[in-house]
Amino acid sequence: MEDRESLRRRLWAMEGRAYPAYKEIVGRYDFGLFTLKIYHVQGDPFAAPSRMGLVFVPQKLNLPVWAYATPKRAVSTADWLTRQFGLALRRVSQRRPGTGKSGLLAVDVPGPEVLARSCCQVTASQVEMRFVVGLPAAGRRILGREAANLVCEQLPELAASSLVVSPEATAQLRTHVETVEDAQALRAQLAARHLVAFVGDGSILPRKSGVSSQPLQPPQGVAFTAPASLAQTLQRPHAGPIRGLGIPEGLTLIVGGGFHGKSTLLKALILGVYNHLPGDGREWVVTRPQAAAIRAEDGRRVCEVNIGGFIGALPGDRETDSFSSDNASGSTSQAANIVEAMELGADVLLMDEDTSATNFMIRDKRMQSLVAKEHEPITPYIDRVQEIYKRFGVSSILVLGGSGDYLDVADTVLAMENYQCRDVTHQARQVAAAFPTGRRIEVKTVFPTGVPRVPNPGSMDASRGGRTKVRARDTDEISFGTEEIDLSGLSQLVSLSQTRAIGMLLHWLAGHALDGHHSLREALELAYHVLDQHGLDVLSPENPVGDLALPRLLETGAALNRLRSLRLMHNFENRN
Numbered sequence: 001m002e003d004r005e006s007l008r009r010r011l012w013a014m015e016g017r018a019y020p021a022y023k024e025i026v027g028r029y030d031f032g033l034f035t036l037k038i039y040h041v042q043g044d045p046f047a048a049p050s051r052m053g054l055v056f057v058p059q060k061l062n063l064p065v066w067a068y069a070t071p072k073r074a075v076s077t078a079d080w081l082t083r084q085f086g087l088a089l090r091r092v093s094q095r096r097p098g099t100g101k102s103g104l105l106a107v108d109v110p111g112p113e114v115l116a117r118s119c120c121q122v123t124a125s126q127v128e129m130r131f132v133v134g135l136p137a138a139g140r141r142i143l144g145r146e147a148a149n150l151v152c153e154q155l156p157e158l159a160a161s162s163l164v165v166s167p168e169a170t171a172q173l174r175t176h177v178e179t180v181e182d183a184q185a186l187r188a189q190l191a192a193r194h195l196v197a198f199v200g201d202g203s204i205l206p207r208k209s210g211v212s213s214q215p216l217q218p219p220q221g222v223a224f225t226a227p228a229s230l231a232q233t234l235q236r237p238h239a240g241p242i243r244g245l246g247i248p249e250g251l252t253l254i255v256g257g258g259f260h261g262k263s264t265l266l267k268a269l270i271l272g273v274y275n276h277l278p279g280d281g282r283e284w285v286v287t288r289p290q291a292a293a294i295r296a297e298d299g300r301r302v303c304e305v306n307i308g309g310f311i312g313a314l315p316g317d318r319e320t321d322s323f324s325s326d327n328a329s330g331s332t333s334q335a336a337n338i339v340e341a342m343e344l345g346a347d348v349l350l351m352d353e354d355t356s357a358t359n360f361m362i363r364d365k366r367m368q369s370l371v372a373k374e375h376e377p378i379t380p381y382i383d384r385v386q387e388i389y390k391r392f393g394v395s396s397i398l399v400l401g402g403s404g405d406y407l408d409v410a411d412t413v414l415a416m417e418n419y420q421c422r423d424v425t426h427q428a429r430q431v432a433a434a435f436p437t438g439r440r441i442e443v444k445t446v447f448p449t450g451v452p453r454v455p456n457p458g459s460m461d462a463s464r465g466g467r468t469k470v471r472a473r474d475t476d477e478i479s480f481g482t483e484e485i486d487l488s489g490l491s492q493l494v495s496l497s498q499t500r501a502i503g504m505l506l507h508w509l510a511g512h513a514l515d516g517h518h519s520l521r522e523a524l525e526l527a528y529h530v531l532d533q534h535g536l537d538v539l540s541p542e543n544p545v546g547d548l549a550l551p552r553l554l555e556t557g558a559a560l561n562r563l564r565s566l567r568l569m570h571n572f573e574n575r576n
């Protein structure tokens, strides 16, 4: 293997040459503290920057053995190292002499969630940190001395100062790892206690602004306190017992006046499927891992979903036991979102009136009288919610400020008042008894269980102009071959890097797991088994990348369900 000195000499010798000569440096270099891997060199100064990795043995970083003692801890440690490295890179990356991306140094810095990422991988034998570099140029000429300075001088300094763990930093790392482990432990206690979510006392749920992920600190931010009647004490292996709100299985309503914090609580529960970094305020807000946020999403594509439990025959005698649409309505999209989430294993559904279709949620007495059932295809959610819980074990948490009809069917009613949570289940029962709604339950049939849907892999074509083209345009949009997949309805996607991984996973599914026999869920489970065994690098084996983060199975399935070209296999089609 060549070393740092020889890389420096090579770069110096390139001074003034045409940019593509940089390609010659692809390879591995011994830097002493680490091995520098240069995976890919950009074609010109404006192209996507060059991809590199630093490979260490954990001992050289002073990483304590506990930091990678389990695969889950290794993920937390990798996350912490990435944040450290990101901070260091941000400090130097301001100075950029040269053209295009010259001088850029960047790593895939995480948001408040701690996710498995491809940029940093920690095992007992090695730690790899991947990042990108804009190799410096003046016009299209190589600035070889600048490059040597950046890669051979600055980079090793940055790595040594940010990644080698000092004794003070060890304490921080420990807090990071233990916080995540505690959250995982809290989440693991939910099922045995028949809870779907837990919100620890002292949690700070609101964010600084609608576009910030930073907590709104006290005194403006009001810390959460559980009402005594629903308080539970769960155990954290490191930080000890914690009191908080246990949200039971069944139907829970979150009621209260406008602007009193209902949606903020729901949003925290929606993101409680992820672990948060210390100081986020939502470290002790945990939700069952399979919880799915559901909303109306008019305009979405739906492919052969049995929404018959919610929507009967539509105008024009359109049957709904295998409903397809290129432009679903608010109510049909919300129905499809629920059925699809249940098909993928969701056991908690979280919905906010702000983003739900009113006619899907409720049909009151007056509407029942005015519009005869024969002319209303919708069976509103209120008439299915308990059946879905009792027969399928799927609980619901609904934010509702506008419709009291749900008081009849709720198991638990929480009220938000000036950002304080109260248990008003008892009063709600009294109100329901004192003011009967007079509405009729409109269910005539049992909620149908759909047949597992089997995607046709031939309908998932990632090619455009003869080449595979899969790209995440933004957190909420993937371009897949010639198709655009709109993910703006998926509120549990938290990072562009997850979206990138979903794009690649869909392509992987089409080539590996979907064979015209396996159902959507079976194929996804297979894919996640492979990811679990081999990590995110299976998605780009020849071409290691540092900008992927692990999405949940539910979001990956949801993305496939939104692919406009998707078709299913049918029994009458040849499955060979």
Ligand code: ADP
Residues within 6 Å of the ligand: 205, 206, 207, 216, 220, 221, 222, 223, 224, 256, 257, 258, 259, 260, 261, 262, 263, 264, 265, 416, 419
């Ligand atoms: P609702 O859904 O009840 O109308 P929101 O959850 O949207 O209310 O909250 C309204 C506003 O109050 C938002 O700006 C939100 O950031 C803020 N907020 C929510 N919870 C808290 C809290 N615990 N402390 C301080 N401000 C909060």
Ligand code: MG
Residues within 6 Å of the ligand: 262, 263, 264, 354
């Ligand atoms: Mg709201």
